[in-house]
Amino acid sequence: MIAPTNKPTMVKWEHLSFVIMDAPNDSNLHIYLKELKKHNVTDLVRACEVTYSSESVEAAGIHVHELEFPDGESPDPEILDQWLDLVEDCFKDNSIDSKNNKSIAVHCVAGLGRAPVLVAIALIEYGLDPINAVEHIRKFRRGAINLRQLKYLEKYQPRRGNKAKCTIM
Numbered sequence: 001m002i003a004p005t006n007k008p009t010m011v012k013w014e015h016l017s018f019v020i021m022d023a024p025n026d027s028n029l030h031i032y033l034k035e036l037k038k039h040n041v042t043d044l045v046r047a048c049e050v051t052y053s054s055e056s057v058e059a060a061g062i063h064v065h066e067l068e069f070p071d072g073e074s075p076d077p078e079i080l081d082q083w084l085d086l087v088e089d090c091f092k093d094n095s096i097d098s099k100n101n102k103s104i105a106v107h108c109v110a111g112l113g114r115a116p117v118l119v120a121i122a123l124i125e126y127g128l129d130p131i132n133a134v135e136h137i138r139k140f141r142r143g144a145i146n147l148r149q150l151k152y153l154e155k156y157q158p159r160r161g162n163k164a165k166c167t168i169m
Contacts, residue, residue, distance in 0.1 A: 008035045008105070009141045011119055015094035016087070016126060017103040018119045020141050022111040023051045033060050036105050043090055045083070045106040047075075047114035062105075072113055074152040080121065084160055087122045116144035117153065125158045 008021035019039050024032040029052050036044070037060070044057055045065045054064040067082055069075045075083065086104065094101040108114035116137050123133035130153045137144050145153070 008032065008039075009111070010039055010103075011137055011140050013123055013128065013136060014126060015091055015096050015098075015101065016122060017091075017094065017101050018122070019103055019105040020111050020115045020119060020137070020144070021105060021107045023048055023107050023109050026052045026056075029053075029056055033057065033062075036060075036062060036103075039103045039105075040101065041103045041105045043086060043102075043104045045086070045104060045115075045118065047106060047118060048108040051109075067118070069114060071109065072146060072148060074117060074149060075114075075121075080159070083118050083121065084125060087125070088160070111141065112144050113146055113149060116141055117149050120145065120153050121156060124153065124156055125160055130154045130156060 008019050011018045011020060017039070019036060019041055021032065033056070041062055043063045043065060045067050047067050047069060048071070049068060057064050065082070065086060067075070067079050069079050090102050090104050106115040106118050120130070120133045120137055123136065124130055128136065134145055134150060134153060
């Protein structure tokens with residue numbers, strides 16, 4: 001049995017809740033599933049090639065989403081749309097500081113590039129500026145996001161206008 005090389009990392013901001021991790025394999029998947037259940041993960045995003053069977057994950061009640069894109073790169077528009085759709089759908093009923101909030105787990109091979117980039121994009125979409133989003137992730141996941149990805153995030157413009165959930169009465 002091989003334990004995770006990088007401990008799964010919880011990144012929260014307002015009503016958003018993510019678990020960033022490295023890629024499990026069939027022999028250690030059960031360890032990851034225990035961790036995901038602790039954080040109320042309902043969806044798992046695989047941003048890299050397949051290293052485990054998704055059947056066990058689905059059997060645990062967690063939906064698997066294939067959003068693979070090249071290592072060291074940024075997601076293409078199709079992947080971006082699928083990611084943002086998932087974020088909107090998963091977190092629509094979450095509230096700030098609720099212990100029952102749903103979480104999305106996202107992983108790439110090491111959990112330092114593709115996965116944190118997706119999380120940073122979500123944070124930017126919901127109102128953080130790019131540098132603060134990266135700094136927030138790096139507080140919990142040291143070494144996350146390479147220079148090319150950082151430059152992409154600095155230029156990233158929110159596509160959905162989810163800045164804040166506010167109601168005027």
